[in-house]
Amino acid sequence: MSNQSQARVFDALGEPARRRILEVLAGGPQPVGAIAEHVPVGRSAVSRQLRVLSEAGLVQHTSRGTRNLYALAPDGFAPAQQWLVATWDHVLSEYARAVALRIEEESAK
Amino acid sequence: MSDLAPVRREVMVPGSPAIAFDVFTRQIGGWWPIPAISVFHNSTVAFVDDRIVEHSATGEETVWGTVTEWLPPHSLSFTWHPGKDESQASRITVTFAESDQGTLVTLIHDGWESFADPAVARDEYNNGWQIVLAGYVQLASAPDAGA
Numbered sequence: 530m531s532n533q534s535q536a537r538v539f540d541a542l543g544e545p546a547r548r549r550i551l552e553v554l555a556g557g558p559q560p561v562g563a564i565a566e567h568v569p570v571g572r573s574a575v576s577r578q579l580r581v582l583s584e585a586g587l588v589q590h591t592s593r594g595t596r597n598l599y600a601l602a603p604d605g606f607a608p609a610q611q612w613l614v615a616t617w618d619h620v621l622s623e624y625a626r627a628v629a630l631r632i633e634e635e636s637a638k
Numbered sequence: 639m640s641d642l643a644p645v646r647r648e649v650m651v652p653g654s655p656a657i658a659f660d661v662f663t664r665q666i667g668g669w670w671p672i673p674a675i676s677v678f679h680n681s682t683v684a685f686v687d688d689r690i691v692e693h694s695a696t697g698e699e700t701v702w703g704t705v706t707e708w709l710p711p712h713s714l715s716f717t718w719h720p721g722k723d724e725s726q727a728s729r730i731t732v733t734f735a736e737s738d739q740g741t742l743v744t745l746i747h748d749g750w751e752s753f754a755d756p757a758v759a760r761d762e763y764n765n766g767w768q769i770v771l772a773g774y775v776q777l778a779s780a781p782d783a784g785a
Contacts, residue, residue: 543726613645617745619671621649624743627669628651628661635657 534586535612538605541585546570547578551601554588558600644748651741655711655734658741662732663714666690677702677721690716703727718747 541547546568553559553567561579565572579599582588587605591598651658661669667684670676676683678694683702685691690702701724707715711734717727728749735742 610645613747614647616675617645617647617747620675621647621743621745623669623671624662625649625651627665628653628658628741631657631661631665632653635653 535608537585538587538609541582541587542609544578544581546574547582550575550578550582551587554599554601558591558598560596560598564599644746646744646746648742648744650737650739651743653740655736655741658734658743659711659714662734662743663710692720703730707731 549568550564553564561572561576564579565575568575579588583590586602586608588599589602591600663685667682670683672681672683673679677692677700678698681692681694683690683692685705688705692700692702700721702720703716703718704724705714705716707713713731713733715729715731717724718730719727728747731746731748733744735744
């Protein structure tokens, strides 16, 4: 999982209209028009935000007959979680090393 | 699906909780991996009063978070928003528990999925984000997810 894809998830979540779209999609797959009824930014803006959410891996679209439906993507938040786990493991290993050094110093006194 | 649970990491360190707490806070500038994880990269970080502040070599300053609970040597909690406005803060709690081998340090990063901005938190949006996430978990873990 690249840093870029993780950054995309966090960036995607940082915008209110996009969070609103996720909220609407939490109720089930929807076509653009139905989503736009709940998100007061206009249909073309909704399409643009859906593209950002798709690129971040949070949303996917499927065709059902002639209808294009958008839905939440399974495991969409996984990249963000993985990034946090790796980051904190790195931070805490540096921290543990510093504590061990401090204990060594104190016992050498 | 546990994707949206708080991130929880543990590490065992030698010595007492008092030392572990002191190294974590007063000595943070000595161990935090600034080149990899910071806003300015060429900088220092320190707990300054109740804030965690990064200072760049060129005199810039940015706040990573604010201490909300300070209970040495047992635990501390702080808000967390490096590189972001404090309205986009998540929360971190670190606990220090004495054990036979030293001190068990547990870090819990909560609310990281919530980038809710109070300025846009209209009534309709109150608790909305929690509902989104609950719905997301439910839907994404369903057998026909995304179908």
